[in-house]
Amino acid sequence: MSGVVRTVLGDLRPEELGVCDAHDHLFISSPQLPGQELNDARAARAELEAFRTAGGTGVVQWTPYGMGRRAADLPALSQATGVHVVCATGLHQAAHYAPELLKEVRGGLAELFVRELTEGIGTSGVRAGLIKVAGGFHALDAHARWTMTSAAEAHRATGAPVAIHLEMGTGALDVLDLLCGELGVPPHRVILGHLNRSPDLVVQRQAAEAGCWLAFDGPSRTHHATDWRMPDAVRALADAGFGHRVLLGGDTVVAAARSVSGGPGMPYLLRRVRPRLEAELGKEAVDRILAENPGRAFAVEWS
Template identity: 80%
Template sequence: MTAAAEAHHATGATITVHLEMGTGALDVLDLLCGKSGVPPHRVVLGHLNRSPDLVVHRQAAEYGCYLAFDGPSLAHHATDWRMPEAVRALADAGFGDRVLLGADTTTAAARSVDGGPGMPCLLRRVRPRLAHAVGEELVERILTENPGRAFGTEWR
């Protein structure tokens, strides 16, 4: 984390954090944003779908970081069906602009159009379910505007 913070301070690049099982979000934010001085809007916390703790999600969003629900295409994850509820809770609390989606595609097969499940699943299966929960307008922003802000270049 210290090296990531130093790299951020040298480059301005966004720091993305792999939270194993979606836990430790607040500790990571205390370290990166508190101790190391990284602006919260330059931090993305990943795998929050794996820990459907809506209180922690909201507390992390209150920091100002981005929350990535980036594993919903893996059908064997028992928490995937809760992801729309978590996104709706964040949106209802005014944090829809802090949400990111992804497919955690770490293998070539998962990234391929004909492979599975990856991005095709995210767009064909997850997007409609999420749109049903929070509306198409917010889903469109989550897929376009939010990542643009999260990963956009900041000039000093």
């Protein structure tokens, strides 16, 4: 099995991605967050520069199709700041889209994902490096099953990893039952996001035992009251032998959360989260989580 990390400037060996924010956003817009869009290219560049100054070298943008990815702007930002950027295809929950857009993609969602992974996003020429879809709160509705089925088809065609928004951190085992059980996606190609929002150590351990990746991706918004429990959860996974399955991200989704706007932003991951985790796990273990795990998790693999 061979693999590369597909960035907006081309393919890298997994080890070249370096210290990585494994789940974040440079651009995103949604009717669920009116007036809080990330759509300022200058602010995006400043945020990447701040992350680079803090020691970061890679960012995975999970913004999917139809949510203001601005893929055409990403190569210039990556080149100007020296930060590797990975861009997503995929589809979020139905609430984030106009009904007309969902109707447009209804008959060919897997084909859309494959096209963006292999040919490029629109006319930008930027190829996506992962597929992002979403579950619901403690359940999978028809929309989630449709998008995950399409993601599984695209994975089989391209070898791209599948990243999942878990609503409030819930539904992890239902997602694995569908994606890995019914649809046959290998567990090590699945990344579960937002696990920090539902600090159920038993479910997290079960998900790790299944062989998938576990992303603890916050804080970025003030209602994530479980962030303080994250170090204990990561320590429990590491103590159980699953430190090699953990990912860390910032998940900046509103403009006020950017560090350049006075929020925690991308640098917070390295400025505060990293030393807090080093106190629990030691520097060597945290270095692996930040600088080795993302390259393996986001590699596009082919036989």
